[in-house]
Amino acid sequence: MTAPANDASKGPQDAMVDTVPSEGGVTREQRNPAVASRERRTTAMSPSGETPYLVVEDLTVQFPTADGLVSAVNGLSYSVPLGRTLSIVGESGSGKSVSSMAVMGLHDRKRTRISGSIRLGGDELVGLSENELMKVRGDAVAMVFQDPQSSLHPLYTVGNQITEAYRVHHKVSKDVAKKRALEMLDLVGIPNPIRRFKQYPHEFSGGMRQRAMIAMGLVNDPKLVIADEPTTALDVTVQAQILDLLNNLQKEFGSAIVLITHDLGVVAEMADDVLVMYAGRCVEYGTAEDVLARPRMPYTWGLLESIPTVSAANERLRPIKGLPPSLLSLPGGCSFNPRCPYADRVKGERCTTDLPDLLRVDGAGAHTSRCHLHDKASIYEAEVAPRLG
């Protein structure tokens, strides 16, 4: 693969940032615009330092509505190398699906304002025509949704749909495409592909439909797979099977995967890198090991503490108090401040007046978080980690 021509492919030494938090209501961007552009570059760099295939930089997605402008995604930057899985995690409404639909170019252009940059293998997607995007969508990128009904047409056989998905992007005979569709059904673990090929989606169980949709998504060997809550509607056993399947297919095809989920159990199982979203913004980003073992943002702590774990000695579920804010009127300062149990530990009113920058944790590595607390590491070790057991 050729290295994409973008800043995110530069080495870590290019991305050193000022780690001094903003003060007195003056943002670091205002004090030194060069810092802001360096910071954007940092946040788009893959936490692993590998050459990214997908690079999202400073993505903003807004919907003008009768009630005002909904800023669903705000200045989001991340990148994913081939063969790696990035998990985007956050409560419902945090902008996970909206940001991924922007990568797929699926938003209604007339009703959506999109800015920033989305590069795939070095090619810019923002600004492409609908026709150009359609080609990219089926060729290089595939999306797997929570609800297979939304991707599988009820009136066509499953086999036909996979065959046609292949023929849209390959000039081959029906027989060749059928052979490929049967291979895919077999690959995703659907027993008796020849019989299943002729069946309609309603003749499949939920788990089998999900497999069929994955077969359809992957029939063109996409380099990037975006899976949006792909197992949320499935029972635990089938969920584990589908996640295994995605893992194995990634090994086979070497694709980059963006896996959207609200379930940190799925993140722990699947992710190489993790990006935590809150109210349309990235609040923490790093390798799975950094974010899960050394989280540095109270919202991430809350998500970790709210995972239900059942053991003989301990049944723990501490939900985060309150609800995410309305995107029409975000609270001033840090969007998490009305729900944050640690806001009173920050001097003055900064949590309510000053949006924290996304800064490198401990001033090193590629782990970043957005929080004014100075002693995040010690608070986590002394108070949060013991609760997590």
Ligand SMILES: Nc1ncnc2c1ncn2[C@@H]1O[C@H](COP(=O)(O)OP(=O)(O)O)[C@@H](O)[C@H]1O
């Ligand atoms: N077309 C739209 N018009 C207005 N608001 C929208 C539209 N699509 C999504 N939103 C809002 O954007 C926010 C983020 O949505 P979404 O990305 O679907 O969240 P999630 O993190 O659960 O996937 C939600 O508050 C949602 O109501």
Ligand code: SF4
């Ligand atoms: S900036 Fe303040 S409100 Fe936001 S997470 Fe940190 S301590 Fe909590």
Ligand SMILES: [Mg+2]
């Ligand atoms: Mg969603």
